[in-house]
Amino acid sequence: MKRDKIIALIAAIGASCIWGMSYVSKEVLMEVFHPGTLMSIQFGLATLLLGSYNFFFRKTFSIKGRDFMVLLCTGLLGITLFNLLANTAIKVMNSSIVTVLFALIPVVCLFTDRMIFKKKFTRLKLVCVIGSIIGVVFIIGAGSISIDTNSMTGYLYTFISMLTWVAYCYISEKYYDKYEMIEILIVQGLGGVLTSFFYVFMHPVDMAGITPAIAGHMAVIVILNACISYFLYIIAIKGLGVTVTNVFNNLVPVVTLCINIAFYGYVVDRKGLIGTAIIIASVIALNIFDGREKSVPYDDNLEKIV
Template sequence: MKKHSIAGLLAGLGAASIWGGMYVVSKVVLDVIPPFALLTIRLIMGAAVLGMVIHFRRNKPAFTREQFWKSLLVGFVGYGISLGFQFVGTKLSTASNGSLVTSATPAFVLIFAPFLLGEKTTTRRIIALVVSTLGVLAVIDPRNAELSPTLFWGNMSLLSAALTWALYSVLVRKVSQTGDLLTSSAVMLLGGLPSSLALGLWEINTQGVGQITIGIIGGLLFLGIISTAIAMFLWNYAFAELPAALASLTFFAQPVVGTLLGWFFLAEKITPLFLAGGALISIGILISTRE
């Protein structure tokens, strides 16, 4: 693989790993701050951090008004629409259903990429996706999923989240071909603010906010700086550097890291099925990189 490709692969795996490990922190903070209010804080902090990096950067590439609006629109798809569906789906469905349904994201990327990017859907890419998908199914164990009719709208929201996140990711690759990625990434975070701010203010007025402790502030800093500014940029970098089909497979690192952290911090068991799944995900990514 080329040096850029390796960097892109590591960036995608890094982003997915951070997101895989953020659920413990999110759970604690969400007990105090409602979801859309938390998302608003994350987006503002993330954009501010990237903005500071841009400000102190020596070489500032030109960024046109057209690139600004394109990036803002892409950000609205990813952070305004997709994350909104994810929050609603998580609330109306279950965590196991969320892991299962959102694992469809790479498959949707494979559908969007030929139309929006002109990338060919090769036999190797399909095989890599199938192998990796079997791996993630082994990791999250679909037997834990619930298909109760009462969860229908929650599951539909989760499916919409997977679909729109795949669309966002493919559009990132398209936008990155004509503009500076760092500036685009900061503007994309701002794109999610109109909807999250409105819903966040409504949540605060109706539900209120719990006690803000030092631990909660630490959680906010982690979620805003690490899992938003850094992880979102790494994810965008992966899609800027790699074919969309390959970059999307790094998404499968999320459940693997989440399970490993559960084993390390919560003494949860590592099953043979998990080990087999992790191996299949690795094989799938390896198959895709050989193209």
């Protein structure tokens, strides 16, 4: 296995672990913050950190013109809309169910590959994606998903957030070899902040509710989630492609479940253990036996999207 692919695999696993952890933190934080306010503060602080690092240490910035505007718009998709919808879904339901539903993202990627980029389904990809979804169903348990007004609203928010994330991934991917990762994240973070800062004024934070524990959870979603995990995700996409990388999203509910069990008294039965094993086996099989995806003809197809 090539060194670059090994690095990409490690990056994808690392990003998934951070996201699994951050969804639990977000669930805790939304007891104090409005979903929109939380997202705006999270990426406002992250953009400030990344921008400061770039200004003082790298002293360069190369993204200009149309590329700057496109990446700014991807901030609306992958930061503002995705995180706002996901945060709202978590508040309506809970972090475990939302991360489980995100297992459908690789399916959306497969159909996007097929319908827009005319890629053929491979038998291995289909089997692994279906297998990971079966694993997710085992984890959550069929009887755990209720059908009522609140849950249906949460499912709708989650589904729309998945679509915005997939669009963000495909539109952004062509810029990953063109610009430095930190520059891309600064522009996308700025796009997220510019389209969400008004939430801070509409739903101000009650400073009396900011405890050391809340501050710790905020550090998790700012430093680990908004900065480090996005770096790792870009590395993974460059090495594995969008669809294979998003299969690793199916590790997120495993991490979230483990944290909820360890720290919040969540009880898991034999089905949960079986589901975890199926997900891990599916992800490993896909990346051991499936070669790296070929490059997508972005210039012809993404111009239509952008």
